[in-house]
Amino acid sequence: QLSLFGLKLNQCQFIPVITEPVVNFHMYDGPRDSNRKKLLQLVANDIQTVKGITVDLDSVDVTELNDKSMLSVFIEGEIPCVHLVNLLANYNNRRYLKIPTIKTAELSLAYYVSKSNKFFPEDNTLIIYIGKEYSKLIFLEGQKLKHIGATLDIGTKNLHTYDVYFSKILLEMENGGIPKLDNIILCGEDRSENLILSFFGTFPEANVSELKFENFDTSVITEEDAKNLALFAIPISSAVEYFDELDKTHVGINFLPKYIQEHQKFLQFGWHSYAILPLLFGATFFFTFQILSSYRELKDLDFEIERITAQQQQNQALVAEISPLEQRINSFDATQAILDSATAGSGIWNSTIVKVSDFIERRRNFWLTRLETVSSDEVKINGYSLSRSVLTEFAQYNNTALLKFINYEPLREKSAFAYTINFKLSQDTTVTK
Known part of the structure; x- marks a missing residue:
């Protein structure tokens, strides 16, 4: 946990690096096809025929050797390091951590050695990785992979004499058709002077050296760790190969089984989910159409409301113009009534006054x-x-x-x-x- 302190795991990518017995190698001598999917199907069929093992297309890949022959690599069974990554995700309350690909230790190491060293085309180079409990022998011819030896069940914990290595190396040279060794590159747990001297004694014509990591910035690690980078040759080589693939400068072996892809999907569907996808699409289309139709109706209603509002404002303006006229008409009617009343009254008064005046005049x-x-x-x-x-x-x-x-x-x-x-x-x- 301390080694992961400060890392944002949700922004990290984890690349499992596998070797035997999880990964298996098979020489393919069958027909070729420019279509990669068809080629992998041919390889899977050949593995089924020769070894009786059924392989999924997402668990097999191929690479070309120095003599143009084809080496197929396939995964069989579960991958323990993938399970470890999933446990780490669960420990940190996450459903999964991002796994972009799975690399093979032998091929990644061979790629890095070929990239970081220049050999003559006729040179035969042995890459020997010594672990604590196992060792790997990888042979190059020139800059290309020639042969991968069987995993040796000897390492620093159970090694008593270097002679065991030499006998295994000679056996694998015979199996791979390798007449001599021009270069021997050491990496892993044991790169001691005694080991180097022993190789000089057995292969006096070979150039024996430790794998170097000269193009790396080691300023942030201790001097002792910088000297021991060869201990981490396999993870470093896998990272270099992965980044070169991202830069489109190299095409290597990559696996990503379907169950890992499904586990990393944001939405996971079963067969029944795919069955209802047409219904979901139809429902989405229906509701979208209804929403758009309703939106159009609302737009029409808004336009009608604006029209009626404008008409109402015009009517109010007309009412405002009519009101003074109506008041004047009402005033005229009242005035007319008053005048009519006054006219009628004046007639009565006039008649009365005339008659009274007439009486006074006579008397x-x-x-x-x-x-x-x-x-x-x-x-x-x-x-x-x-x-x-x-x-x-x-x-x-x-x-x-x-x-x-x-x-x-x-x-x-x-x-x-x-x-x-x-x-x-x-x-x-x-x-x-």
Whole structure:
């Protein structure tokens, strides 16, 4: 856990590096095909025929050797290091960690040695990786892979004499048709001086050296770790090969079994999920169509609302223009009613005054000093008369007249009477005498 401190695992990529017995090698001598998928199918069929092993196409790959022959590489069974990566993901509360590919230790190491060293075309080079419990022998001819030896079950923990290595090397040279060794490159757990001297003694014509990592920036690690980079030759070689593949400068062996691909999918589908995909598509299309139709209807309704709103504003403007005219019309009607009422009233007043004036003109001893209305149809007159009989005569002249008051008040040494008479206007109240 401490070695992963500070790493953002969700942004990391994990590349498992596998070797025997998880990975198997098979020489393919059958027909070739430029279509890679068809070629892998031919190789898988050949493996089934020769070894009786059924291989999925995503678990097999091929590479070309120096003599143009074809070496097939395939995975059989579960991959322990993939299981380890999944356990790490579970420990960190994640469903999976990104695995872009799976590399093979032997081929990645052979690629890095070929890339970092220049050999003559006729040179035979042995790459020997010594682990704690096993060792690997890889042979190059020139810059190309020639032969991969069987895994040796000897390492630093169970090695008693280097002679065991030499006998195994000679056996693999015979199996691979390798007449001599020109270069021997050591990496792994044992790169001691004793080992180098032993190889010099057995293969005096060979150039024996430790695998170098000269093009790496080692400024962030200790000097001791920098000297021991050959311990990590296989993971470093696999990383170099992977990055060169990303840069399109190399095409190597890559595996990614289908179960790993499915496990890393954001959405995982079974057969029943694929069965309902057409229904999901149809439902999506239907709801999308409905939404678009509703959107179009809403747009039409918005347009209609805008039209009606504009019309309403126009109507309100017309109402605002009509209101003053309506008020003027109402005022005119009221004025006309007042004028009509006044005209009718003036006729009655005119008739009444004419008749009273006519009575006064004929009698000469009857005067008015004040005329006022008591109500809408009743008038009160005040005045003087030289004779009481004239007052009686006026009352008879106007049959609605009512003498309300009479008092003796001499005027300029003449006998006179002050009076108050009320009479009606709404009807013809006079009688012709």
